[in-house]
Amino acid sequence: METLSVSGLRKSYGDLAVLAGLTFALRPGECYGLLGPNGAGKTTTLRCALGLTAPDDGTIRLAGLPVPERAREARRRVGIVPQMDNLDPDFTVAENLLVYGRYFGLADAAVSARIPQLLEFAGLAGRADAKINTLSGGMKRRLTLARALVNDPDLLFLDEPTTGLDPQARHLIWERLKQLLQQGKTVLLTTHFMDEAERLCHRLAIMDKGRFIAEGSPREVIAAHIEPEVIEVYGEPGESSAAEWARAEAGQFATRVEITGETAFCYLTESRPLLRHLADRHGLRYLHRPANLEDVFLKLTGRDLRD
Amino acid sequence: MNYFRPPSLSLRFVPVWRRNFLVWRKLAIPSLLGNLADPMIYMLGFGYGLGSLLPEVGGLPYITFIAAGAVCFSTMNAATFEALYSAFSRMQVQRTWDAILNAPMALDDLVLAELVWAASKAALSGAAILAVAAALGLVASPLALWLLPLVFLTGLAFAALGLIVTALAPSYDFFMYYFTLFVTPMTLLSGVFFPVEQLPVALQALSAALPLSHAVRLARPLFSDEVPQGAWLHVAVLVADAVAAFWLALGLARRRLLK
Structure with missing residues (x-):
């Protein structure tokens, strides 16, 4: 089964190079994460992959078809959860699914037969006739996910699917995403929640x-970069300034200090000497933990704000 | 990518048309009322009020004269409002277009659906005014049934023009320019309320370039059991307007959304 492969993708807006030569491919059945600060090019990558914008250079194949030339047909096999909710506010929950199914050329009877199962999956059973504006943010996201499954896609694109949701x-x-992966679907996920990427992404x-x-893999990336x-x-x-302490003394214990x-933040391979040292520094509190993806992310992309 | 390449038309527009129809069905009564109230008030108010002061206008009782204008005016208004405010909401505010473009739909399918939908709604408005006029005994013969395809064509022409404005609009406020600078002057120059022959010669020439004049010149004789003179020319102008404006609107929409 062909999923998505991208090679040498470039895209500029004026002088601004938004994509500067991306090459990657999704393996069938995996969850692949695109992580990056705002403006890194994640959404542009998705738009190119779906054929919604033409790259300046590079080749894309989606579900076995060349993009953007045959993107419209390729999207038959893809389900998309966009960053911003765009459910139809004038429709009920069930109508949203029915009408969306028609865009795929699906018969009303075929979609109607799938609606109970889709709503069950989305935790919206019994809500078929609810109006969209009565749903919570989480329910809307789940309905958007159900809508993305209306064509039973092989491949799912999710653009920041949990932004703005409570825990x-x-x-x-x-x-639900884990269940979809177990069913053999391939997932492309963009996020800037590192714990989300660490949990879900192969x-x-x-x-x-x-x-x-x-x-x-998350482990490989952590091992290779930090x-x-x-x-x-x-x-x-x-008196008990961590910043002053770090500038004067942390260097002798840690490989790198931020x-x-x-x-x-003291990054190290051998923690015991620093822990012994900190035990005597009563003004300072500390937390000892394994390095995670967020540490890698901040190391590689910097701590400056991206607005 | 060449944004202004020819439109690629397909029946895939139908599910999007049905989407708009389903929304409309839920709000049909206030929507129809909104579309009909204005032209009805003009037609009845001017027709009977002003008409009682006038012996004849353009060889017709004023109420009959203005009924034909009101059918075209109502059609233009309905198509314009749908292609501006409603289409803009779907494109920019509700992001309905984004959702549709994530399905196996091309932007060409989507803009075509908006065009045909706005024209359908406009045709319904024009037909409703025609029905009222017929009930008031203002329609001379079944020849007036030709007004039904005419209002659909008029709807296509004005929907296509409206979609150009929508594809360029940064916000709803932008539409005021279109109404003030184009729609309102055109209404006064196109023979809706008084014969174009009353205008200075220079303005008559301008009038001949406006799509609404051509619609009115077709509609008025049909009310009085006459075959319009030069009918094919007027039809050709409306068709050319619809085709060229749709092509341009689609190109602008591609440039806006697929960049």
Whole structure:
């Protein structure tokens, strides 16, 4: 089964290179994550992959067809959960699914037969006749996910599917995505929640300024780009300043130290000497933990705000 | 990519048309009322009020004269409002177009659906005014049934023009320019309320270039059991307007949404 493969993808708007030569391919049945700060090019990558914008250079194949030339047909095999909700506010829950199915050329009877099962999956059983504006944010996202499944796609594109949701709603979406992966669907996910990527993605790419700066499984990416352990040291301005401590003393224990305000992040391979040292520093509090994807992300893309 | 390549037309527009129809069905009564109230008030108010002061206008009782104008005016208004405000809501505010473009639909299918939908709604408005006029005994013969295809064609022409404006509009406020600078002057120059022959010669020439004049010149004789003079020329102008404006609107929409 062909999924999505992209090679040498380039796209500029004026002088701004949004995509600067991307190459990647999804393996059937995997969840592949695209991670990056705002403006990294994630959404543009998805738009190119779906044929909604033409790249300046590069080749794309989606579901076995060349894109953008045959993108419209390729989208028959794809389900899409967009970043912004665009359910039809004038329709009920069931009408949203029925009308969307028609865009795929599906007969009303075929879609109607699938609606109970789709609503069950989305945790919206019994809500078929509810109006969209009576649904919570989490319910709308789940309905958008159900809508993306109306054509029983092989491949799912999800653009920041849990942004703006509360933890309960996020966990439910994650649960459903895992079920879809178990059914053998291939998933392309963009997110800037690192815990989401670590939980769901078999492989991921961190992108910034239109290029990949790391790719692999979450463990591989962490192992390749960062020290295995982190001690976060917190202090207060004045007597027990973590920043001053870090500038004067942290270097002898940690491979790398990053300071933001009154927090020092100490990245290290051997944590015991620093832990012993901190045990005697009563003004400083600390947290010792394994390095995670967020550490890699911040190391590679920097701590500056991206607006 | 060449945004202004020819439109590629297919029947895939039908599910999108049906989507708009399903929304309309839920709001049909206020929507119809909104479309009909204005032209009815003009037709009855001017027709009977002003008409009682006038012996004849263009060789007709004024109420009959203005009824033909009101059918065209109502059709133009309905098509314009749908192609501006409603289509803009679906494109920009509700992001309905984004959702549809994620399905196996091309933008060409979507814009064609908006065109045909706005024309359908406009035809319904024009037909409703015609029905009222017929009930008031203002229609001379079944020849007036030709007004039904005419209002659909008029709807296509004005929907296509409206979609150009929508494809360019940054916000709803932009539409005011179109009404103030184009729709309102055109209404006064196209023989809706008084014969074009009353205008200075220069304005008569301008009038001949306006699509609404051609619709009115077809509609008025049909009310009085006459075959319009030069009918094919007027039809050709409306068809050419619809085709050229649709092509341009689609090109602008591609440039806006597929960049």
